[in-house]
Amino acid sequence: MDQTHDLTIRILQPEDAESYIALRLEALQQNPEAFLTTYEEMRQDPNMLETWRARLKPTADLFTVGTFMGRSLIGVATLRRESHLKLRHKASLVGVYFTPAQRGRGSAKMLISHLIEIARKQEGLEQIHLTVASDNLPAVSLYAALGFTRFGTEKNALKYDGVYQDEDYMTLFL
Structure with a gap:
């Protein structure tokens, strides 16, 4: 658990579901x-609960x-490790979101840094992959500052x- 300026960073538990749902719906x-x-x-x-x-x-x-x-959940990020034997050296960073009022204050960098430190302790885990909207420049910059490098772009990846x-x-090589 990491605590700075009234911020607490920790792995979520089942009892955090209501807070998570509210933040996810906001996202x-x-x-x-x-x-x-x-x-x-x-x-x-x-x-849903x-x-x-x-x-x-x-x-x-x-x-x-x-x-x-x-007591307010203001940001989340999920790490999902691959289950197939030949892919076990990789994990994906997904579901990253920070409430708009808290963006640009360094909280997301602290959260993802904490997640990366947990990932580094996992035996055999070598890489973390993610996808990010190409035009989401603050997120792209944040990931680059944390050591992630771009290795490709998928055109028209999502349609909404x-x-x-x-x-x-x-990707980030651990």
Whole structure:
């Protein structure tokens, strides 16, 4: 657990599901272009609380780190390690979101740095991959500052409301 200026960074647990759901729904409304799931798709789950309690149960291969300001969850990032034997040396950074009022203050860098430090301790894990909207320059800059390098761009990777979104592929070698 990392604590700085009323911020606490820790791995989320099933009991954090309500806070996570609220932040995730905000993310899907604020930045729909940044996520595969839509707000409408997430809202369709009649057992949303139970679904997210199960998903937030951390394992060595899948966990979500959150930043709290006091009791409020303000940012999240998930690390998902590959399960196939030939891919076990890789993991993906997904579901990164910070509430707009907290962006540009260094909190996201602290959160992802914390996640990277946890990843470095995992035996045999060598790389973290991510995709990021090519035009999301603050996020691209943040990942570059943390040591991620771009190795490709997928044109028209996502399509939402008739608008295409290119995505950059980035990796960090641990």
